[in-house]
Amino acid sequence: MxxxxxxxxxxxxxxxxxxxxxxxxxxxxxxxxxxxxxxxxxxxxxxxxxxxxxxxxxxxxxxxxxxxxxxxxxxxxxxxxxxxxxxxxxxxxxxxxxxxxxxxxxxxxxxxxxxxxxxxxQIPDYSVLEPESGYRTSTGGYIHINANYELMAENLLDLSHITYLHDGLLGSPEQVGADQEVKEEGGHIICNRWMPNVSVPGIFDMLYKRDGRHVDMWTNMRWIPPSSFILDSGVHAPGGQRENKGWYFGVHILTPETERTTHYHFAAALPSGTAMTTEEAARYAELRRFAFEEQDKPMLDAQQAALGEANFWDMKPVLLTVDAGPVRMRRALERMLVAERQGTATTG
Ligand code: FES
Ligand SMILES: [Fe+2]
Structure with missing residues (x-):
């Protein structure tokens, strides 16, 4: 590959x-x-x-x-x-x-x-991480993933997994019924999930009202080819409006190391109304690290081990509605690779 x-x-x-x-x-x-x-x-x-x-x-x-x-x-x-x-x-x-x-x-x-x-x-715009952006940033992290970057990219683009893999932390059971929208914008693929009136996952409760009450929640993920992502995710009161807290931009960036290993860099930028003490900010960063390193990573490592050397499509994966974004991304990557081989690539 x-x-x-x-x-x-x-x-x-x-x-x-x-x-x-x-x-x-x-x-x-x-x-x-x-x-x-x-x-x-x-x-x-x-x-x-x-x-x-x-x-x-x-x-x-x-x-x-x-x-x-x-x-x-x-x-x-x-x-x-x-x-x-x-x-x-x-x-x-x-x-x-x-x-x-x-x-x-x-x-x-x-x-x-x-x-x-x-x-x-052509470097993707992550200016939300700059001090002058007005956002409060959360510690940049790094995880080594024992899986091909496309498997990890699917994990990021299809956030339906938060209900199961990150239940209580980043997701909650009712979210599986999310309204999903997949679209393309200037070569980017956007996967939006809208989850009205759901129980509030722990991390979002911490960023919002800390009352454990139901919320409307969104996860809007943007893929910037070949392997950069920015997530806009948060909650507000049911039927309410986005406030100056209760949400954040998640920065997720992948770099292939080998065919079967990936460097994963992540960070977050929170709006200025986010009220957190230094200890709470450390707790927020730690919970995110836990979700990615101790929940996502073992799943990805096991997924790659199960696939072994096999080609993804040769394995005839079952396709679900939640795969709309990942499949479009895989096709776009294939087209980019062909264009690069033919010397017609335009990126950068
Ligand atoms: S000078 Fe580098 S290996 Fe000999
Ligand atoms: Fe995850």
């Missing part, structure tokens, strides 16, 4: 690449090492020395360069070998590593692993 490469992916939270240190990760089956130049700018290089294929992150930073830890070749931030300490010091033409365009935006480090340099204006 191939990945769409002509797209911006989240490599990590920007703060994970610390001055004077190297950070490494496999992204789209490629090993990448990150570091910061002395002026603070982030750099991403192929994490494999062309001499004897040692990961460069096992070496040392020398100013703006990386020195391989095995025989000392030095590479600059463009990936060019600029020093060979051996013999006459001549630098073989093949002594270079790939350098990837990176862009720091909304607290994340985005990487372009496709052709050309990528257009930074």
């Amino acid at each position: 191939a990945f769409i490469t002509n797209a911006w992916y989240v490599a990590c939270w920007a703060a994970q690449v610390k001055p004077g240190e190297m950070f490494h990760r496999t992204l789209l089956n490629q090993q990448v090492v990150f570091y910061r130049k002395q002026n603070g700018e982030a750099v991403a290089l192929q994490d494999r020395c062309p001499h004897r294929f040692i990961p460069l992150h096992l070496g040392n930073l020398r100013g703006d360069r990386i020195e391989c830890g095995y025989h000392g070749l030095q590479f600059d931030c463009s990936g060019k070998c600029v020093k060979n300490p051996h013999g006459d010091g001549k630098i073989p033409a093949a002594a270079k590593v790939r350098s990837y365009p990176v862009n720091e935006k909304h607290g994340m480090l985005w990487i372009w692993m496709g052709e050309g340099v990528g257009d930074p204006t």
Whole structure:
């Protein structure tokens, strides 16, 4: 299975690449090492020395360069070998590593692993995470998922699972009867679920009136290809209107690591009327982490283990009404992949 490469992916939270240190990760089956130049700018290089294929992150930073830890070749931030300490010091033409365009935006480090340099204006808009947006943000999290990113993307796009997997926390039993709407907007797929007069799930009660009374609830999820999501989800009194509390934007971003593993970054932005003490905010963040890491992740890991190497469609999955969004997303991804192979991709 191939990945769409002509797209911006989240490599990590920007703060994970610390001055004077190297950070490494496999992204789209490629090993990448990150570091910061002395002026603070982030750099991403192929994490494999062309001499004897040692990961460069096992070496040392020398100013703006990386020195391989095995025989000392030095590479600059463009990936060019600029020093060979051996013999006459001549630098073989093949002594270079790939350098990837990176862009720091909304607290994340985005990487372009496709052709050309990528257009930074194509990076999805997560400005709700910026301090000046007026939203209160909840700690950015990270989970390693042992499943293909499309399985995880289906989990995010089809939130009918909250009734079962997150019962009491993010979902409640009556929500299974939600009114569902799936639509496309400028290449994005939007899955909206509207659940009038349902019992209030714990996290939303905490954000709203804390009285345990019934609410109207919505989960409006937007998929931004290939693997970024933004959720608008919340509650208000039955028959009421959205208030300045009781809802949030959920940021969910996936980056394929390998065919069977995925990097999952998440965060949330809450409206200014959300009244929470520091302890309550920590509790809110912890409950979300619990839902994703201890409820979603085991399900996804088990799902991938059950599928093994099999192709998803070859398994002839049963299709339900709730699959409308996920199936459209899978088809859109297939079209993007074909377009990229034919050199007609337009993303970025
Ligand atoms: S393996 Fe890197 S210099 Fe030899
Ligand atoms: Fe979930």
